[in-house]
Amino acid sequence: MNLRNDLALNALLLASLACLMVLSLTIGPLKLSMQEVLAALFQGGSANLLPESLAGIDRAARLHLIVTEIRLPRVLLAIIVGASLGMSGAALQGLLRNPLAEPGLLGVSASASLGAVLCLYFGLASISAWLLPVSAMLSAALSTLLLALFAHRSTSNLSLILAGIGLSSLAAALISLAINLAPTPADVQDIVLWLMGSIADRSFDDIRLCLPFVLAGLGLLLSCGRELDALTLGDEEAQSLGVSPARLRLKVIIGTALCVGASVAVAGAIGFIGLVVPHMLRRATGYHPARLLPASALGGALLLLAADIVLRLVSQDFELMLGVVTSLIGAPFFLLLVMRNQAEVAR
């Protein structure tokens, strides 16, 4: 029964995701119809044309270029980032047995942001486009290492949360310092805009950079499902069922860090997806942490893609930042959920 429910739910999410993908590809300065998008995706012209020659080439080849080289990376990035944030949130909430946990809690995203901000501060980003995501990812890896060492030594979730809060406060303070000391107003603007989170103007290079890490992280988190289920019973009983809470904690930390570090590196800080999505899907998956994992990945991808579509429909001549939009939609929605839960508990 559970299995059938899950298949139906995931199929529904997947179908919605496919629809939104096509819809997202139609939106932009040049409005395209669904048929044009599908035609451009699957036939298209030769892909090795340079953008300067756009005017000279036929419409089909031009559409192919717009759809596959400009719009597709954005859509794929929304899916990758959304999926990794959604599943990380679900895994962390399962590990900490707390619906308020989210990827930002461990301080990994703040550390990744710090890496990127330092790169912008020292003007390294202009040397090579690769330097920024790479330095963000290195910084995320460093903070993960610290967390893992910490988790190895301590046995409680509370101290893990406290360590995460400490790490993210430190990173936030250093980011503020970088903004404070930034040499020119333009640098400040660069940093602040980057911190808001965006997936605009990304290419397949960004995808190639983050995808291996995200896939590794998602795989690692998915493999934790059964152990997270067992952890519902508490550390001791889970251990009596053959689960090692210490090893599970390490797996979730590393999986989350891979996902979040890689996502922040290419898209900046995008909030609330990891908090809201598992919350929305928890009841539909029967409160099973394991069943929540794949559904949250799909739900996160769906939500971020939807947010990106809304953002582009609303802002035609100014660029709204994706991180701002997700927080603007996510925060009130979250408050609503909490209030509804309160009413349920009171009953």
Place this chain on the structure above:
Amino acid sequence: MTCLDLQDVSVQRGERCLVDKVSLQIPAGSLFGLIGPNGAGKSSLLRAVAQLLPHTGHCHLGAQRLEQTSASWRARRLGYLAQAGELAWPMAVRDFVFLGRLPHRGSGLPLSWRRSTDHDSGPASTQTNEEAVNLALKQTGLSELAHRPLNQLSGGELARVRLARALAVNADVLLADEPCASLDPFHQLSVMELLHAQSRQDRVVVVVLHDLTLASRFCDQLLLLHEGAVVAAGEPRRVLTPDNLQRVYQLQAIHGEFRDQPYIVPWQSSSSATPVNSTNKSGFRLQDEIPVQ
């Protein structure tokens, strides 16, 4: 015939010795009670046997030394029920009980509800997961509530759900830490009857208890702990003597028998009251006048 055999089991936390060199043998088919005041080391001993706490000494199950077995080997043979804790997610009762089948499910996908095919799957290999869960629900009287979410249950129902989860493991050894806490008298009795019946199916059942009457009535053997050390072990009548209760609990109790079964009603703490020497109004006589044996 499996038998749980402890030799010199000690648990140390920092400078403090929580359990001091406990040795005992519990044959299969018996219900064994651990009793003692708060902080006596009952739970620590139970956790040490379940290999959840670092300890010195040996625990053997049959010929196997538990300290040297793998976690998955133990998971199928030792069922452990912790003291009531907070539950994380309000999943349905049946799903929760199903978590006890985790050691028996194949190593495949998280959702593989399939029959276990592992040749080393322990005593439950002839039983499907579904059957084991249904049986555990039936034994605890929860079949009606199978689809109810956990947050809509009373405290007593929740305690039974947690017990059902431990029963679903279908292990040779069941270690239960205060399974009767927070239950009303009816459910206390039904849980003890259930555990007693479980022990008669050739299992070792070890249970931590506070209720002295339940302990003396249902357990075949008792171990009385005080500050980590064994005060007395053996048949309930020989363990729950007035002297021992006075020494360990600082307690005066009414000892009696009903239909050849002993009962003990704690009456007053010796620290706060003057010793009671006389027969009380209801006709029971207090401990300092009659030794029970």
